[in-house]
Amino acid sequence: MRGTSHDAKDAVGGEPRHRRAPMTTSRHQPVTAQGLPKPVGPYSPGMKLDSLLFVSGQAATDPATGKQAEGIEAQTEQVLRNLERILVAGGSSLQHVLRCGVFVTDMADFPRMNAVYERLFAGHRPARTTVQVAALPQTGLLVEIDCIAYVP
Template sequence: MHVICTDRAPQAIGPYSQAIALDGLLFTSGQIPLTTAGEKVAGDIAAQTGQVFDNLEGILSSAGAALSDVVKVTVFMTDLGEFAAMNAVFAQRFGEHRPARSTVQVAALPTGARVEIEAIARLAR
């Protein structure tokens, strides 16, 4: 097991790792719309989702992976009424790549975020 810790994404705001690499897979912790300085991105769901993807890409690249290596994503949203706007950013960032995905509405997220995304990616062997 290898712990991923990078300055390309915000530091964990609790007792957890940004990601764990194990047996050729990378498991990211859920990313919320915080900048690398730890400041919450204000704005609509599209802006927040964009920051979440910036964070995921920072973690993935630190582990030698990219969005094209992602095999499964879980999206947590506080309002599924914003699904279409989140989905537009999701589609733009993944391009033609289509990982498996679950999307769940939750009552609240840390720091008042509107979206949180976690990913599982394959790592090069």
């Protein structure tokens, strides 16, 4: 069957796919922001590649108090502030976000989350997907947001 062989030639490079050298990480740069809680798993808060910045999903923990914000509006604001800290640490900003992924535990919270999101993005309209999930990694967390931004 065409296209299913492990020895299939790559249309661009001509090398068999399984023999191609792995992508180097020399251009990848982890990005962290001072004061944010450590990630709950083996991942970087942000990863910069050339002029793109990928930011992992952020929780609603206030770096000043170490406590999770309460309620969907306060959590959405804190999540976006945490996201913004990583963006700034990587040389970007909310105004340079290209795409967001929004994860909510209850779609009934969508209108209130959306109002805070709209206010903080201040007219900027990145592409976005919003989905309801059964649970998020931290107890009581109602919303998590990740993003991809460019670094001007």
